[in-house]
Amino acid sequence: MHFQQLAYFVAVAEARHFTRAAEAVHVSQPSLSQQIKALEGELGAELFSRARGNITLTDAGEALLPLARRILADADTARHEVRELVHLRRGRVRLGATPSVCTGLLPDVLRAFHDLHPGVQLLIEEGGSHDLVRQLARGALDLALLVLPLPAASPVLTTVELLQEDLVVLSSTARPAPGTEGTVRIADLADEPMVMFRHGYDLRELTVAACRAEGFEPQFTVEGGEMDAVLGFVRAGLGIAVMPSMVATRAGQDLRVTPLAPPGLRRTIALAHRSDVAPPRAARELQRLLLAGRPDAPAPGSGSAPGSGSGSGSGSGGTVPAGR
Numbered sequence: 001m002h003f004q005q006l007a008y009f010v011a012v013a014e015a016r017h018f019t020r021a022a023e024a025v026h027v028s029q030p031s032l033s034q035q036i037k038a039l040e041g042e043l044g045a046e047l048f049s050r051a052r053g054n055i056t057l058t059d060a061g062e063a064l065l066p067l068a069r070r071i072l073a074d075a076d077t078a079r080h081e082v083r084e085l086v087h088l089r090r091g092r093v094r095l096g097a098t099p100s101v102c103t104g105l106l107p108d109v110l111r112a113f114h115d116l117h118p119g120v121q122l123l124i125e126e127g128g129s130h131d132l133v134r135q136l137a138r139g140a141l142d143l144a145l146l147v148l149p150l151p152a153a154s155p156v157l158t159t160v161e162l163l164q165e166d167l168v169v170l171s172s173t174a175r176p177a178p179g180t181e182g183t184v185r186i187a188d189l190a191d192e193p194m195v196m197f198r199h200g201y202d203l204r205e206l207t208v209a210a211c212r213a214e215g216f217e218p219q220f221t222v223e224g225g226e227m228d229a230v231l232g233f234v235r236a237g238l239g240i241a242v243m244p245s246m247v248a249t250r251a252g253q254d255l256r257v258t259p260l261a262p263p264g265l266r267r268t269i270a271l272a273h274r275s276d277v278a279p280p281r282a283a284r285e286l287q288r289l290l291l292a293g294r295p296d297a298p299a300p301g302s303g304s305a306p307g308s309g310s311g312s313g314s315g316s317g318g319t320v321p322a323g324r
Contacts, residue, residue: 001039001042001043003071003072003075004035005035005036005038005039006039006068006071006072007025007072008021008025008027008032008035008036008039009036009039009047009061009064009065009068010065010068010069010072011024011025011032012032012036012048012055013047013048013057013061013065016054016055016056017055018032018033018036018055036048043060043064045058045060046058046060046061047060047061047064048061084119085280085281085282086281088116088117088119088120088281088282088285089117089119090119090120091117091119091120091121091280091281091282092120092121092122092123092280092282093113093120093121093122093123093142093143093280093282093283093286094123094125094140094141094142094143094283095122095123095124095125095141095142095143095144095145095283095286096124096125096126096127096132096135096136096141096143096144096145097124097125097126097132097144097145098126098127098128098129098132098145098146098147098202099126099201099226099227100203100227100243100244100246100247101145101147101246101269102124102126103227103228103246103247103250104244104245104246104247104249104250105145105246105269106124106145107250109286109289109290110122110124112289113285113286113289116285116289117282117285120282125140125141128200128201128202129146129147129150129202132144132146132272133146133150133157133272136156136157136272136273136274137156137157137274139274139277142273142279142280142283143271143272143273143279143283143286143287144271144272144273145162145269145270145271145272145290146159146269146270146271146272147202147267147268147269147270148161148267148268148269148270150272155275156274156275156276157272157273157274157275158272158273158274158275159270159271159272160270160271160272160291161268161269161270162269162270162271162290162291163268163269164266164267164268164269165244165245165246165266165267165268165269166245166259166260166264166265166266167203167206167242167243167244167245167260167264167265167266167267168242168243168244168245168248168257168258168259168260169184169189169240169241169242169243169257169258169259169260170231170234170240170241170242170243170248170251170255170256170257170258171234171240171241171255171256171258172234172235172236172237172254172255172256173253173254173255173256174237174254175237177256177258178192178240178258179258179261182258182259183258183259183260183261184258184259184260184261185260185261186210186211186213186214186260186261187214187216189207189211189214189216189218189240190211190214190216190218190219192219192239192240193219193220193221193238193239193240194207194218194219194220194221194239194240194241194242195220195221195222195223195225195230195233195234195238195239195240195241196218196220196222196223196224196225196230196241197223197224197225197226197227197230197241198223198224198225198226199224203242203243203244206242206265207242210265220239221233221238221239222238222239227247230243231247231251231255234251234255235251235252235254235255242260242265244267245257271287271290271291273287
């Protein structure tokens, strides 16, 4: 049974005339009649009674008509839905990103994507790189923005480096500026009260490791917050925080951004997807947008350079990689 045969059957059923039905579907009358015959042969029943030149539906034809109309309508809907997806008038993208990337990099990129494709739904999942790698591997995400190197090797993922970014020190403008001569050394943090992220933030582990490498334990006035909470605590003057420069530049005029003295701390952001499954069309378009237009290098002393690499956990640049 073919869609064409059903379309011809419905045309005859509605016109009650083979010649007029053939004209309606733009086919010759013999071809239409041949296809109706083939359909009747496949179904094992006559669909039309042709007594005395009058075309009426048999019981089999009456039973088939609503089903044929529904099948043809569903096929037309399917064609329309696929056409909408192909032309990106509809669809969805499931994108994972670390919290700091959501705050710093994503707003401008997602705005540009939405302006181009307003009918595509954007589903954002925030999480640490480790959790996002797991979700990518099991197919729960189409793409993810991660921090390199990845927490564990994953042969099913391909990563492409997007940019490298300096980390900076964020402080309240109501407090004295940390460090000297416009920069902060890691050693200077020994005398500074700090606001710290909760456990699970790679930025926390990085900051603690950098301080310990200088021979001291950081002093936490408040710890355990998420990104927005930490920004609020710093704004309230409870302490300083080590932040990605993209986040710091969006923090507001009441917060001071101070670069870390060389060699500083840097992180590498990469775009990841499964290597064994092609992302959907809408996800590929967002991927193209991310790779084609990186944001301007933000924050004092920050640097970003394009690069690429494949594999899981490949990354270059940066004295110490940071995450989340």
